Amino acid sequence: MQEVIRVENLTKSYKDIIAVDNINFAIQKGHCFGLLGPNGAGKTTTIEIMEGIIKATKGEVFYYGKPIDESMSQQIGIQFQHTALQDFLTVKETLNLFTSFYQHTVPHDELIELCDLSEFLDRDNRLLSGGQRQRLLLALALINDPDIVFLDEPTTGLDPQARRNFWQLIKNIKARDKTVVLTTHYMDEAQQLCDDVLIMDHGQVIARGTPRQLLNQHFDEVFIYLPAAQVPSELCQKNHWQVNEQQVEITTTDVEATITLLLKEQISLTGLHVKSPNLDDLFLKLTGHSLRD
């Protein structure tokens, strides 16, 4: 598979703060690559250096084997985490404005259908809802039919329905053989969308691989949860089970043996549920704090 982006020894410092600390990775063509980490991990700084928006203190980014330069802007699409659009322009006028910036663009009809913009094409940018605004920003990122689309926390602040609609849009983009670079702190989002993830904390890479690989590598147990009122505290202490927020969390590699033990102790199984570990759990295990901290 072809390598689209290579990041080598990338470091970014702001005075005495090291936002990104000597990281290395590569992104394959057609993949959805997830940069994961809590707020302040260095995700946005990393992605903005890759986009050519800010300069690295040290290290380099290569795009198809060549150092990034200004010509790259014709071939990439970007959706920033925080960006405003020009007031008083309608969605259609905003599309026209951005179309004028590029040599090669996607026909508007195609873009409107892909990003589901038809209902609010004549609406002033100021009057768009959060989801509509993100869809317009995505359309602007796709307007030049880019090889790579950078999406920086595109679903932050959206309601669950709008998030899921947006995931579908990203899946549609992936289906067009685009390479997607996505930063997020939603682990369900990364598990849904990403072929490859890199987890960062304090500017450093702490894990890298496909979501399944990482989970298999770091976990061979599952979690069983029961209402705390049903389990005597002596039994929890004896078996080192955690009691969290009215729930008992049992970590086990053998679900059958644990269920047998609970039945033997005459514990009611009402309200029992079993959960496989996810990337959130992985992050907790690797860093000792939650991704949403």
Added chain:
Amino acid sequence: MNFSRFFAVVKARNIEFFRDRSSLGWNLIFPILMLVGLSFIFSGDGRAVYKVGVLNLGQSQSTFLETKYLSFIDYQETALAKVKLEQHSIDLLVDFNTQQYWVNQGSPNSYLVEKIFLNSHESYQRIETQGKKIRYVDWVLPGILGMNMMFSCLFGVGYVIVRYRKNAVLKRLKATPLSALEFVSAQLVSRLFIVMFLSSVVYIGCNLFFDFYMLGSYFDLFVIAILGAFSLITLGLLVASRSKSEELIGGLLNLSSWPMMLLSGVWFSLEGAPNAVKVFADFLPLTHLVAGARKIITEGATLADISYHLSILVAMSAVFLALGAYLFSWNTER
């Protein structure tokens, strides 16, 4: 320079401006209200001191010259002094040698100073200035339009760019192939169009009611106006070249605009002001815009006559533009 990108940004900025009704309304109504107000409240220029021109002041002796709250300006040529009186630069002209004095019938200040003068020199021959009378509203017109252009240019460019920078519109544009030159030029041309369009509408509209005095050519007036607006826009670009803070830019723009409002001859002539003030005022673009426009309107000056003001404006524009382009930053670092 890609003209398709450039014109797209010009168009987008113009749409943004003309759809912002509150801003558009203010830009149109403010100068009209000022002109209407001043035409009714004739002495609304806030001057505390009246100015009296005296021919050969050094050889003149009179108790009138000791009157408080009057300033006396020496003239050697009668013709020049009479022009100054007609242009409202001075309020009365006296020749103690020939025992004559001149008044401007269109000036309320001239009327008041004459009353004071007659207390001590009742026998002097009274002469009224000849030709079409220049009202105060005619004299103040270039100042008010110039001041409105100044605010529109400085705040309309400076504040907008800083706002774009702060809310990441600039960052989004930087991520496209749009170059800094294309962006900055588009802002400049867009604002120039807006300012000239609005100033023309205000001038033409008010002219229907006020029938403004105009001795020179409208083309020459348009040239000095466009050059003045250009230099003020480039000053706005320079002030906004790097900052991300709306508070800071507000302060810097006020720092740039207030000296011009006070010292560029908007409200009162700098005739008789200390030399240091005149030298300082010469470094302000609005001074040259207002002085040039006023000479065209009240003296019928041609472009050749105001070539000093034109060349200063060209030089200032070149310096501001070069510095602004050199210092301009998308400032996308967080």
